[in-house]
Amino acid sequence: RILILDFGSQVTQLIARRLREAGVYCEIWPYTASSERIREFAPKGIILSGGPASVTEGESPRAPQEVFASGLPILGICYGQQTLATQLGGRVEGGHPAEFGRAFIDVTGECAITQGLWAKGAREQVWMSHGDRITELPPGFRVVASSEGAPFALIADDKRHYYGTMFHPEVVHTPHGGALLQNFTKLVCGCSGDWTMGAFRQEEIARIRAKVGKGRVICGLSGGVDSSVAAVLIHEAIGDQLTCIYVDHGLMRAGESEQVVRTFRDRFNIQLVHRDASELFLGQLSGVTDPEQKRKIIGRLFIEVFEEEQAKLGGADFLAQGTLYPDVIESVSATGGPSVTIKSHHNVGGLPAHMRMQLVEPLRELFKDEVRALGRELGIPEEIVGRHPFPGPGLAIRIPGEVTREKADLLRKVDSIYLEEIRAAGLYDAIWQAFAVLLPVRTVGVMGDGRTYDQACALRAVTSTDGMTADVYPFDMGFLARVANRIVNEVRGINRVTYDITSKPPGTIEWE
Ligand code: XMP
Known part of the structure; x- marks a missing residue:
């Protein structure tokens, strides 16, 4: 196992993720952790992050x-490299031109973590984000790679197993970054790399x-991937609590509510309160056309109903949420950033805070x-786990x-x-x-032979990695024509089908 000491970088969790991908167990602790x-x-x-x-x-x-x-191998990344250098007797100075984003480094030496990846003399792409730089190496270290902005982009002391990168692997x-980290954990630290999701579960x-x-x-279940996985995991841990x-x-x-009830109550034996509040929601939405208004009404009612149900249960000591790491980051930047509200997101997980x-x-x-x-x-x-x-x-909002x-x-x-x-x-996946x-x-x-005067609908399909940006999915015309034909023939009240070809930005994924 590897310990990551966190100095507050936005991307510390990515280190953990890269290690997990390589089958190495790790934990992230604040840098203030005690030696004991x-x-x-x-x-x-x-x-060191x-x-x-x-x-x-x-x-x-x-x-x-x-x-x-301790005699343990240490890898310092960015700030971690600088504090490592400082604490071991080197020098770091500010006031140099900052480097942010993509940069190229020249590999001038070899060390354990570049083994099999970067050859001496190669030029490699990395991702930098720093203002300070090392100006004097601590004793025992040598330079393995450098860039114009960072002469000490990668430093190593193979004897003591200390490494430092100015860039973020x-x-x-940083295309070979994951492999560099893997070299550190496996070649230098001797981790076997056989940790799995099954181990995480246990x-x-x-915990x-x-x-x-x-x-x-209590847990608010939405039928989406995150709350479903959280609920099943917690149920496995504490059963009917x-x-x-x-x-x-x-x-x-269509069919979604039945599926949620069937899956969680019948298959997993989870105690589930299914509150059909459709009358209430639709009643309050009646006459409302403004998108933000709709979102606010739904968000508010959701809290009210949720609280009502949890009061009926006699309260609880803990609230379970399917918060993911990107949600954690987003809410951090949402509270401090100067960004405008495009839409007030309503999220089951974020509600009854x-x-x-x-x-x-x-x-x-x-x-x-x-x-x-x-x-x-x-x-x-799979129909829940792989769901859009x-x-x-x-x-x-559709x-x-x-x-x-x-x-x-x-x-x-x-x-x-x-x-x-x-x-x-x-094509679903x-x-x-x-x-x-x-x-x-x-x-x-x-x-x-008749004239119709009916409603139109739009179809949307996008590719994306995080929902922040999106591209239109390029269906072939034959597919779209087949779908349009079925819709107009099978759904009374619809007589026209369009395909939305707007990317995000400038469009958003949802229409409201
Ligand atoms: P937009 O429409 O903002 O959507 O491009 C980006 C992603 O977020 C989803 N979305 C929401 N998810 N509560 C949610 O939990 C919301 O209020 C909400 N609004 C949009 C949207 O489906 C897409 O995946």
Whole structure:
């Protein structure tokens, strides 16, 4: 196992992710961890993360000095490299031109972590993000690679097994970065690399049990991947101490509520409260056309209903949430950043924060694809684990204008034909998200010998890696024509189908 000491970099979790990918178990601790705890943890090596501070300022963070006396291999990344250099007797100075983003380094030597990856004389791409730089190496070190902005881009002391990189090997913009980290953990630290998601499951179960004790936990279940995986994992840990609440706003896709109930109650034996609140939601949405207004109403009602149900259960000690690592980062930047609100996102996970229960968030360190892998490990059906993202406000934001039960029913039919065809064509997993939108326009058509004057719908399908940007999925015309034909023939009330070819930006994925 490897210990990552965190100095507050935005990308520290990526180090953990790269190690997990290589089958190496690791934990991230704040850099203030005591030497005693570190000794107990007994890591095979230590990684010092990057961070926003500057070692040239007096009070800046330092690694516990004892880690250098431990004889363990150490890799310092960015700030970690600078504090390593400073603490071992080198010099770091500010005031040099900062380097941010892609940079190229010249490999001038060899060391254990570049073995088999970077040959002497090669020029390699890396990702930099720093203002300070080392100006004098600590004793025992030599330079392995350098760039114009960072003469000490990669330094090594093979004898003591100390390494330092000015660049970030953990980000994908450093193409061999993952392999460099793997060399460190395997060749230098001697980790075997046989850790798996199955091991994560067991460790997390132990952690949940230790935290919850005999307490009661409630979990808002949405049927989406994150809350589903969190619920099943927690249930495996504490059984009937967990109750899930599924607030059904009546704006789910066809068959979805039944599937949630069937899967969690019948298959996993989880205590599940299914509250059909569709009357309430649709009633309050009646006459409302403004997208933000719709989102706010749904968000507010969701909290109200959730609280009502949890009060009926007699309260709980813990609230479980399927928060993922990207949510953690996003909420950090959302509170401090100057960004404008494009949409007020409603998220089952983020809702009842003011309820002041302790949180249980077993997925906090994971990324979406890791959560999916964990879900498969837990035996959650593929149709849930591999499901496209679905927004908290559901179909309400796919019905521009006023939302009614009739419109939602119509949209559900269109949507399920579209998704059925996508699945049948084997395209579901190649698409990030696909859905239909019911348009608030009526158009003229002809069917048989008669004139129709019915509603139009739009189909949308995008590829994306994180939902922040998106490209249109390039269906072939034959596929689109087949779907359009089925929709117009099978759904009474729809006589025109369009395909939305807007990327994000400038469009958003959802229409509202
Ligand atoms: P946009 O429309 O902003 O969507 O490009 C980006 C991603 O977020 C989903 N989305 C939401 N998810 N609550 C959610 O949990 C929301 O209120 C919400 N609004 C949008 C959207 O489906 C896409 O995946």
